[in-house]
Amino acid sequence: MLVRQLIGRTLSGTVTMCAGPFRSVLNMLHRPQWETAMIAPLPAVDMRVICAGHVNWDVTLHVDHLPKPDGEGRITDRSQSSGGSASNAAVALAGLDADPLVLGSVGRDDHGTMARRELAATGVETLLIESDEATAVKYLIVDENGDVAVLGNDGANEAFNASDLPAETLAEADHLHLTGQNPTTAATLARDAAAADVPVSFDPGRRLPYRDYSSVLSHAEILFCNDREADHARDSGLFETVPTVVVKHGDCGATAHIGDQTVTNAGYPIESVDTAGAGDAFAAGYLLASAQETDPERALAVANACGALAAQSSGARTTLDWESVWELVDSGQPPETA
Numbered sequence: 001m002l003v004r005q006l007i008g009r010t011l012s013g014t015v016t017m018c019a020g021p022f023r024s025v026l027n028m029l030h031r032p033q034w035e036t037a038m039i040a041p042l043p044a045v046d047m048r049v050i051c052a053g054h055v056n057w058d059v060t061l062h063v064d065h066l067p068k069p070d071g072e073g074r075i076t077d078r079s080q081s082s083g084g085s086a087s088n089a090a091v092a093l094a095g096l097d098a099d100p101l102v103l104g105s106v107g108r109d110d111h112g113t114m115a116r117r118e119l120a121a122t123g124v125e126t127l128l129i130e131s132d133e134a135t136a137v138k139y140l141i142v143d144e145n146g147d148v149a150v151l152g153n154d155g156a157n158e159a160f161n162a163s164d165l166p167a168e169t170l171a172e173a174d175h176l177h178l179t180g181q182n183p184t185t186a187a188t189l190a191r192d193a194a195a196a197d198v199p200v201s202f203d204p205g206r207r208l209p210y211r212d213y214s215s216v217l218s219h220a221e222i223l224f225c226n227d228r229e230a231d232h233a234r235d236s237g238l239f240e241t242v243p244t245v246v247v248k249h250g251d252c253g254a255t256a257h258i259g260d261q262t263v264t265n266a267g268y269p270i271e272s273v274d275t276a277g278a279g280d281a282f283a284a285g286y287l288l289a290s291a292q293e294t295d296p297e298r299a300l301a302v303a304n305a306c307g308a309l310a311a312q313s314s315g316a317r318t319t320l321d322w323e324s325v326w327e328l329v330d331s332g333q334p335p336e337t338a
């Protein structure tokens with residue numbers, strides 16, 4: 001279960017230790033925004049998070065601009081890696097010392113093998129069902145501002161079922177994080193988790209307007225969405241069904257609606273290279289930070305730092321680490337290289 005490591009708790013802000021992990025405590029205490037929030041947590045080590053959703057193969061094309069019909073853009077860079085929101089979130093969680101498990105599905109093909117291999121290499125445990133369909137391939141077109149358009153097919157990425165997750169594995173988890181997937185699968189997983197007292201978060205992603213996820217949200221504690229998705233969620237009454245809604249504002253940070261309380265954090269001024277995976281890294285940071293019983297603004301500050309670090313690097317996969325996260329939270333300035 002979750003091991004909570006609260007290392008510094010003070011009302012006066014006087015902390016005498018400043019080496020190693022205590023450095024970040026000191027730095028935070030020196031920042032005006034933390035003056036009234038004196039709890040400085042270490043990462044939630046060992047937090048067991050099951051991430052259920054898509055495992056994809058991403059082909060990323062950086063272009064000088066997105067062409068209009070009959071126009072032509074220039075490809076400035078091209079790369080490939082494993083992607084899919086569930087596995088991106090799991091990789092971010094692993095970088096932040098949590099203990100993620102990905103539930104998803106891939107094809108019996110090279111992309112599936114490589115996706116498995118990449119997840120294993122980053123310390124993510126997997127429960128990947130093999131399908132006769134091909135591993136889903138997504139083409140991510142990244143423009144000069146780091147904004148992303150996606151072309152894709154479904155392939156194997158929704159072949160898994162809720163019954164593929166053993167009940168005891170779910171019951172032993174600290175958290176279930178659901179990303180975009182088949183609504184019935186997600187609703188069953190959410191219901192089973194709620195019955196086992198495992199908190200559920202849901203980040204439905206860009207297909208939210210096209211799928212009915214209301215049954216998932218009735219069991220979820222946190223809904224993550226970006227501004228576009230939030231408009232849809234608000235209009236369709238989904239905001240009211242979840243205790244906490246966290247809205248991501250891209251380069252303008254994020255807002256958390258927690259019951260009657262609204263908390264905002266403006267994010268960080270970084271040079272955006274590729275925002276793919278920023279939302280997944282953001283969710284990983286928020287889940288770990290908010291599990292520490294601290295000021296909710298701090299959870300948002302950590303989440304925004306994770307999102308910003310992801311947006312600073314190419315590809316949807318970001319190898320996060322707490323040192324980089326705290327450096328950004330503490331200084332408000334991005335490290336030279338993410």
Ligand SMILES: Nc1ncnc2c1ncn2[C@@H]1O[C@H](COP(=O)(O)OP(=O)(O)O)[C@@H](O)[C@H]1O
Pocket residue numbers: 146225226227247248249250251252253254267268269270271272275276277278279280282303304305306307308311
């Ligand atoms: N250009 C950017 N500058 C700074 N932070 C960013 C930028 N783009 C994304 N982020 C961070 O990543 C988070 C998620 O990005 P966003 O694009 O809003 O969501 P999604 O990737 O889910 O569509 C933001 O809330 C923010 O913390």
Ligand SMILES: O=P(O)(O)OC[C@H]1O[C@](O)(COP(=O)(O)O)[C@@H](O)[C@@H]1O
Pocket residue numbers: 053054055056057058082083084085086088138140150179180205206275276277278279280281316
């Ligand atoms: O920008 P986001 O929402 O964090 O997601 C990035 C991911 O989006 C995708 O293009 C599509 O992901 P999903 O199939 O999980 O919706 C991934 O392949 C990519 O890694």
